[in-house]
Amino acid sequence: MKLIMRADDLGFSEAVNLGIYKAVKDGVITSVGIMTNMEQAYAGYELLKDFDIALGQHTNICAGRPLTDPKLIPSLVQENGEFYSSREIRNRQVDTVVVEEAEREIEAQYLRFKEMTGRDPDYFECHAVISQNFFTALKNVAKKYGLFYENILFDQEFEKENNIYGITMAKLNEKMLYDPKEYVENNLDFIKNHDISVMVFHPGYLDQYILEHSSFTLIRAMECDFLCSKWLKDWLKNNKIELTDFRKVKNG
Template sequence: MIKVIVRGDDLGYSEGVNYGILKATSEGIVNNVGMMVNMFYARMGYQLIKDEEKICVGLHANISAGKPILPVESIHTLVSDSHFRSSASYRESKKDDVDRDEVRKEIGAQIEEFRSITGFLPKYLDLHAVTSDNFSLGSQDAAADYNITFVPADFSGKLVKWNKTNLKTIVESSQSDYNPMKTIKKAILNRKKGELLLFIFHPGYIDNYLYTHSSLCIPRIQEADLLCSEEIRRLFKNVNIECVRIDCLLNN
């Protein structure tokens, strides 16, 4: 049996994204979901999936979409006017101008908002979009404050030591010729013994907010369709693959 993590990120981003994640969890193979608690549709998204017992829900820590939880004057390196800075703003900066302590405070506030929405602490914490070292470190600080497991990701394909295993992140949705099934098959074929594959997907449907605020649209539809398909179920059955919850891995 080969164990893999299949994660659906961005719950709360928009109505369309919420319904795509609902389909991918209720009808598909996704059983780990990252929620963006600062977004307007976060509570609606959680209400949609809360009765799905197979799901492990974590905090998709966010400093690049929507409005922050904390007052903007207390986290000035993370905001532009009343909203978070865009992910492009972080990428274009010549240095890591994110304040680690500001991240710690904001992500701590997001953890509390998660608890307000769900009634429990996040089962894990991971990062949305921004690759700043200080964002990662500040988020890890906040996770440690609450004794929450931080799930790292290396988008270059390098292995990361995590939970006594070698974690390999698979996410190719930004590629121009993206085909999610090819991505999955290639990762499984190239998997080496002892590697734990983390598949990161963003299933969703396009609504006006997503269309006007995100560069990732069409791949969400492709993933929502594939993750619920007989094709993917047949592949996982034939290769003897088990989709595992992050919290179950931590308890083993």
């Protein structure tokens, strides 16, 4: 039984970058997704570029500004040129994401990834927005460039075809926190019953940008500490769980 420990949101802010760096250097994170449209994206990449991890594109259409001219993607942006927030998109009664517009921005973020790293992402997935039109656009761009599109939890066909199964994220309390030890313990049977499983985390530290632009605040520091903990490392060892990453398991 193998487990991918995925960290999302590299590039979201300077503090998030530092927390993810900590979770890779001293913790158990094996795969990290970059939000290439964000101002701190390249700085985050510089922190992690020499680590032996999978580096993916955490495609983002709900934070910061797009790489595409906002006039070309009106379904994705507010009047000020910034993306609509994930909360605004979630609260809509219908899926207003226009596939062709999403494709433009996804492709721009992919090309920025290649510009930053000199290579293709090891995996290709999305940040926060649950939209079938967005998923369709991601699949289309991935197919165009031969990328490994990963959509655990929301695409059962993907999970079956690739034998990679997503573990449902923890249910948060009123403080947007949870008990991480209880979370992994409760999912031990799931991990044992699947060849390859994925747990998704959002490690990070806090700065003013995150406090103003993300609903995930204290949870980031908590997860960073947990991912570096001796308890977790011992738990993985005692349960004979092998850590892996998307480079080693994609496409069978």
